[in-house]
Amino acid sequence: MPRLPSATVHRLRPRNQRQAGVLQEALDFGGWSEAVRVELNERLKLRQEPTEDPWSFTMVASRPETVAAFLREIAEGPRGFATLRVWYALAPYVRRDTAEVLCSQRTLGRTAGVTIGDVQRALARLVEMGALLKEGHGRYQVHPALMWKGHLAKREGAEAATPPVKLRLLDPKSSE
Numbered sequence: 001m002p003r004l005p006s007a008t009v010h011r012l013r014p015r016n017q018r019q020a021g022v023l024q025e026a027l028d029f030g031g032w033s034e035a036v037r038v039e040l041n042e043r044l045k046l047r048q049e050p051t052e053d054p055w056s057f058t059m060v061a062s063r064p065e066t067v068a069a070f071l072r073e074i075a076e077g078p079r080g081f082a083t084l085r086v087w088y089a090l091a092p093y094v095r096r097d098t099a100e101v102l103c104s105q106r107t108l109g110r111t112a113g114v115t116i117g118d119v120q121r122a123l124a125r126l127v128e129m130g131a132l133l134k135e136g137h138g139r140y141q142v143h144p145a146l147m148w149k150g151h152l153a154k155r156e157g158a159e160a161a162t163p164p165v166k167l168r169l170l171d172p173k174s175s176e
Contacts, residue, residue, distance in 0.1 A: 058091040058149045066165075070131070070146065077125050085112040086122035087131065094142050097150035099158060101132075101140040130166035 061067060074080045074087070089112035093103035103111075109119045123140065126132040133141045142148070144158040145165050 058094060058147060059152075059155070060091075061146045066146070070129075073129050074125075077129075079118060079121055079125075082112075082114045082118040083122040083125050085114055086119055087126060088112070090142060091147065091149075094147060094149045097154045099142040099144050099148060100135070101142065105138070128166075130163065133162060 061070070071084075074084050077083060086108060089108055090101060092111070093101055093108070095102050101108075105116055105119045105123070109116050112119065112122075114122070123132060127134050127140070131143050131146050133143060135141050141162075143162060143165050144155045145162075148155040148158075
């Protein structure tokens, strides 16, 4: 079989299982360089559909001062309600034990009921606050101190390896 030319995958986001299946078939066809095969596998792995289990639990920060600081930061920024909607719409798309966000901005906008522009502004605001960590072009990870899905021990390890959240926390004594 003739060798296909080497290429770099810049953007590959299957929107549904059918597209992911077609990409998997192309990958299985063979003839790809090692670098392209690795990149295709990584992109397919990151874009898996969330589980169909309606009771997938996501932990969120529960200390009153953390929640108050988070809500204050949201309210003080532009388009606070849209930002809050995007934040809560992230929960079903957070990858277990890594906190990677596994959906497109379009999917996030549909879930949150906001425009793509609102999603982009909300993501930028959440990155600015430290609630989201930008992992690359269009790739995000939720800060494990604010939202997590999976084993608690893995959350603690992930939190230790990430920069602290940039929220201005309230003094617990001042909120009484």
